[in-house]
Amino acid sequence: MEFDIVGKSTPLLDGLEKVTGRARYVTDIRMEGMLHGKILRSPHPHARIVKIDTSKAEKVSGVRGIITGFNVPQHKFGTMLQDWVILPNDKVRFVGDEVAAVAATSEAAALEALELIEVEYEVLPAVFDQEEAMSPDAPLLYEDKDDNIATTFQVERGDVDGAFAESDIIFEDDYETSQVYQAHLEPMAAVVAPADYDRLTLWLSTQVPSMSRLRYAEALGVCAEDLRIIKPHVGGGFGAKFEYKSHILAAVLARRTGLPVRMVNTRDEDFIAGNPRVPMKIRVKLGLKKDGAILAKDVRIIAGNGARTVYGPAITSTACYRIDSLYKVRNVRSVGYTVYTNMIPTSCFRGFGNAQMHFAMEQALDAICHENGLDPVEVRRINGVYPGYVSIHGWEIKSCALQECVDQAVEASGWYEKKKTLDKSGAKKRGIGMALCNHVSGNRPFYRPFDGSSALVRLTPEGKAIVFTGEADLGQGLNTAFAIIAAEAVGLPVKDVRTAAVDTDISPFGLGSFATRATTIGGRAVYEAAVNLKEQLVSHIAKVYDEKPENIKVRKGEVALEGKGETLPIFDVMQKVSFSLGGASLVGQGSYVPDTVLPDENKYGNVSPAYPFACHIAEVEVDTETGSVNIINYWAAHDVGRVLNQQALEGQVEGGVIMGAGWALMEEMIVKEGHLVNPKLHDYWLPTSMDTPIGKIHSIFLESVDPNGPFGAKGIGEPSLNPVAAAIANAIFDATGARIKKLPISPDKIVGALVNKKL
Amino acid sequence: MCTQNEIMFTAEAKESITFTLNNKEYTVPVVPGERLLDMLRNRLGLSGPKEGCGAGECGACTVIFNGINLNSCLIPAERADGAVITTIEGLSEGIEGDLDPVQQSFLDHGAVQCGYCTPGMVLSAKVFLDHNKSTPVTRPMIKEALSGNLCRCTGYQKIVDAVYACAPVKGDPEEEGEV
The missing domain is CATH 3.10.20.30 (Beta-grasp domain)
Structure with missing residues (x-):
């Protein structure tokens, strides 16, 4: 199939306003009379609120509103569990927990008022480690519960014990993944203003405009229709920007004061009260035949939910069983506990639990191969899934180029040669490591009523198209991907198509950007809308020009009337068509509801319309004296279904690999007694340009052409990160013999391991 | 200075x-x-x-x-x-002005994703290029010049490429040494 736009490199269509600084983010919004909101946060990890006195704070000049748990309703709401209140009047449960919020005419006045709010606390014993929090004598976070276990996920299929009994190789080990911070450059932000008809308009930096609207309506006790959410440019999300408490506090203050309220996190607040990655302790037990075929898998996960539930339980269940669609294992048992602690609430971060499990599983396979003299490439080949495979949980793999990803990564990296020849003689040792990856493109259980998307594509009287979608571009290039899909399907130049900012008064409902779903599911809806538009266009042209529909071809913004032997610019044609309709635009509408299954109580059913796959290979150099690790080369072979935008796809892979390398080697939220020691970008080591092997991240794309994705495309956001930490860990092991099973793989751990092993 | x-x-x-x-x-x-x-x-x-x-x-x-x-x-x-x-x-005048070559290069190379770091990144690149009009520029030099500007989206590869493309005198890639 020949494409005009799909598969080429299309620079981001909203790149111009970004390179000129004209792009407006929520943090750039200013309004007449706008108040500045600030949040008083708990200094204690666990304490009873005895009394809050705001009388001095109210006297500060410029203060317009103060809310506490004693003057807001106390109904419970939440994302997965009903454990949120607007502000608490009983207890604080983590350092950073919201205690009060102030709106004032200046930031300085708001900050002064915060200082003057007097809160009397009765400090309570606290628990920080998720495993300790499970113990019967641990302090209880929620007194109406019997223990701190928020949720337990369990699944068992096949004959697990029988399969272990039949296994030639039995392997068991423990892995631990860290709580890390998404570090989007734009902090969490909201501006909320009262609007006509007693409504509120919320400008949010969010991945989930439509879902936030539903949740905030519940929180505020209003109809969703009473809230209009607008999502302008977003400065990165990576999973952090879901439903968020400060948006709700800004809305309450806007309603109380009748004025616009701006609520933007400082970087410190973003660190201590954002929603970082769910930390997990993972025990993996695998049973294999002599040749490396996996017979049985038994997993136990203890995950830290933090002090209230965001999406922790869904992330734990994902870690428990999503990887069972990467390898053909038929006997599995998983139990995953998501446990309350007096720590920051944790949530989504690129990879959604699957990344955590990849760190464990892909290292376990590597260790098994090493201990049993097996070839890690071959073991992955014989276990890897294939097109048409249905997992033990009923997940249906349609397109799948996993084997090809392995082939290409192995060949491009010179794997077998490097395995033999990499220099391990000196203090600086080189090694090479591999990890495979699977993911979803949409996750049916995430929002129980449905998964799917709908879109509108409007063709104006000038022949330009505007895509309306509820799916959220966070900077990854989604708006450009949608424009590419619509332009290709209608037959327009991509420069004549733009995607409108999400505005819930205008845009169709869209679940949002998560689960690597937006390009696949949202993009398919855009495709359907564009096809619908094209049908209308052709039928109108047929009428206006008296031409047979089959003789009308629209391509690159030109309309060929083949019966008449004429070619006209779309501008001229649309002028005529539109005028014949009283000046109307043509509006194509399209929906895509994947043929997926909401997993039943046994967690059985196909959750996603498409599954992306990848094989990553890392080549590292480890300085055995200092423990520092340099990435020398990195190959990332991805089954993306179809390349929509080559350049943007490479950008996703390069960004995902470096983010994964940061998680693997550098990043750590250091917490002492519930207090984050390093809530600064300076002390939290984020990869800089100096940590990046420029020119050494090699993207390889395989096109398996998925039957459900738009033009066959599957998602890329999360797969680009999932296997990175394991690939690097395996390369470090290959280089040095040090097997680091707890993130981050910091220099002290490497040196410590080498000293202990006397390697 | x-x-x-x-x-x-x-x-x-x-x-x-x-x-x-x-x-x-x-x-x-x-x-x-x-x-x-x-x-x-x-x-x-x-x-x-x-x-x-x-x-x-x-x-x-x-x-x-x-x-x-x-x-x-x-x-x-x-x-x-x-x-x-x-x-x-100040690099390009309003909507009508031409882009600075660095801005154009960021666009062309896919060096822009969410865009929040982009203004700062472009300006640091601009200063680096202004100070190295006749010096042979290598990618390690660019990495160092941009080390104070964080980007969480791109992994820096395309940003460094965008800046390298703007360097009037390019160093020998073979001599760029370790990554």
């Missing part, structure tokens, strides 16, 4: 300050304690300099201040007196 520290700590009290911003002269009253970033954003209506951390750690608020790239969140506004300042808005 002076350092960020000299600019931060050698203030003297004045009622108003005069400076050149994006080729235009401004005189504005001093607001005690105000940061240059806040003056640019709140009083002069610019949106290009972004606040990412308020502590000089991310580079999103970078401006060109007397020829060097500095974090405007660390500079007291009154230190702008007599200074020549360029923000991203």
Whole structure:
């Protein structure tokens, strides 16, 4: 199939306003009379609120509103569990927990008022480690519960014990993944203003405009229709920007004061009260035949939910069983506990639990191969899934180029040669490591009523198209991907198509950007809308020009009337068509509801319309004296279904690999007694340009052409990160013999391991 | 040329300050304690300099201040007196102006994703290129020049490529040494 736009490199269509600084983010919004909101946060990890006195704070000049748990309703709401209140009047449960919020005419006045709010606390014993929090004598976070276990996920299929009994190789080990911070450059932000008809308009930096609207309506006790959410440019999300408490506090203050309220996190607040990655302790037990075929898998996960539930339980269940669609294992048992602690609430971060499990599983396979003299490439080949495979949980793999990803990564990296020849003689040792990856493109259980998307594509009287979608571009290039899909399907130049900012008064409902779903599911809806538009266009042209529909071809913004032997610019044609309709635009509408299954109580059913796959290979150099690790080369072979935008796809892979390398080697939220020691970008080591092997991240794309994705495309956001930490860990092991099973793989751990092993 | 520290700590009290911003002269009253970033954003209506951390750690608020790239969140506004300042808005004039070659190169190379770091990143690149008009430029040099500007989206590869493409004299890639 020949494409005009799909598969080429299309620079981001909203790149111009970004390179000129004209792009407006929520943090750039200013309004007449706008108040500045600030949040008083708990200094204690666990304490009873005895009394809050705001009388001095109210006297500060410029203060317009103060809310506490004693003057807001106390109904419970939440994302997965009903454990949120607007502000608490009983207890604080983590350092950073919201205690009060102030709106004032200046930031300085708001900050002064915060200082003057007097809160009397009765400090309570606290628990920080998720495993300790499970113990019967641990302090209880929620007194109406019997223990701190928020949720337990369990699944068992096949004959697990029988399969272990039949296994030639039995392997068991423990892995631990860290709580890390998404570090989007734009902090969490909201501006909320009262609007006509007693409504509120919320400008949010969010991945989930439509879902936030539903949740905030519940929180505020209003109809969703009473809230209009607008999502302008977003400065990165990576999973952090879901439903968020400060948006709700800004809305309450806007309603109380009748004025616009701006609520933007400082970087410190973003660190201590954002929603970082769910930390997990993972025990993996695998049973294999002599040749490396996996017979049985038994997993136990203890995950830290933090002090209230965001999406922790869904992330734990994902870690428990999503990887069972990467390898053909038929006997599995998983139990995953998501446990309350007096720590920051944790949530989504690129990879959604699957990344955590990849760190464990892909290292376990590597260790098994090493201990049993097996070839890690071959073991992955014989276990890897294939097109048409249905997992033990009923997940249906349609397109799948996993084997090809392995082939290409192995060949491009010179794997077998490097395995033999990499220099391990000196203090600086080189090694090479591999990890495979699977993911979803949409996750049916995430929002129980449905998964799917709908879109509108409007063709104006000038022949330009505007895509309306509820799916959220966070900077990854989604708006450009949608424009590419619509332009290709209608037959327009991509420069004549733009995607409108999400505005819930205008845009169709869209679940949002998560689960690597937006390009696949949202993009398919855009495709359907564009096809619908094209049908209308052709039928109108047929009428206006008296031409047979089959003789009308629209391509690159030109309309060929083949019966008449004429070619006209779309501008001229649309002028005529539109005028014949009283000046109307043509509006194509399209929906895509994947043929997926909401997993039943046994967690059985196909959750996603498409599954992306990848094989990553890392080549590292480890300085055995200092423990520092340099990435020398990195190959990332991805089954993306179809390349929509080559350049943007490479950008996703390069960004995902470096983010994964940061998680693997550098990043750590250091917490002492519930207090984050390093809530600064300076002390939290984020990869800089100096940590990046420029020119050494090699993207390889395989096109398996998925039957459900738009033009066959599957998602890329999360797969680009999932296997990175394991690939690097395996390369470090290959280089040095040090097997680091707890993130981050910091220099002290490497040196410590080498000293202990006397390697 | 002076350092960020000299600019931060050698203030003297004045009622108003005069400076050149994006080729235009401004005189504005001093607001005690105000940061240059806040003056640019709140009083002069610019949106290009972004606040990412308020502590000089991310580079999103970078401006060109007397020829060097500095974090405007660390500079007291009154230190702008007599200074020549360029923000991203000064690289191309409004909607009608042509893009600076660095801006164009960022676009062409896919060096822009969410865009929040982009204004600062482009300005740091601009200063680096201005200081290396006749020096053979290598990618390791660019990495170092951009090390104060954080980007969480791109993994830096395409940013470095975009800047390298703008270098008038390019160093031998073979001699670039370790990555």
